[in-house]
Amino acid sequence: MRRVSDWFRQSLRNLKSAEVNFEGELYEEVCFESHQAAEKALKALLNSLGIERRGHSLTFLLREVSGRGIEVPNDVSECSLMLDKHYIPSRYPDVFDEGAPMDYYSRRDGExxxxxxxxxxxxxKGFVREYLQEV
Incomplete structure (x- = not known):
């Protein structure tokens, strides 16, 4: 069963959460929610191709996409690599010797x-538009 719209709509919700957190200066949350938005968008794309994938690595998800003959722009690949680096550290204090994630994230990181x-x-969105209603 294809759930492209569900994945993509939730992606937009995570993106909105990232934007709200940015306004609240919660930059570690911005980075986590940004990763979530990208992950769910990529899962929507894969789902549109009839593929269901587990896991959270954007880089791995993009490899699946490119393996299906879709050309991935360099900036999208670079963004995936960068966002992958925030999946764990943005949430867990024990990633760092001391301090909490909030102590390590800046406005620039959030941007x-x-x-x-x-x-x-x-x-x-350019690939999954046909599956979406009013998104």
């Missing part, structure tokens, strides 16, 4: 994560 999430979501 970069949001930029990348938006880029990936927009790129995916």
């Amino acid at each position: 970069e994560c949001l930029r990348c999430a938006r880029r990936i979501v927009e790129w995916v």
Whole structure:
């Protein structure tokens, strides 16, 4: 069963959460939600191709996409690599010797994560548009 719209709509919800967290200066949350938005967008794309994948690595998900003959732009690949680096550290204090993730994330980190999430979501939207209603 294809659930392209479900995956993509939730991706947009995560992107909105990242934007709200940015306004609240919760930059570690911005980076995590940005990763989630990109992950769910990529899973929507894979689902549109009849593929269901588990896992959270954007880089791995993009390999699946490119393996299906879809050309992945360099900036989308670079954004995926960058966002993958935030999946764990943005949430868990024990990643660092001391301090919490909030102590390690800056406005610049949040801006970069949001930029990348938006880029990936927009790129995916071009492929899955036919499955979406009023998104």
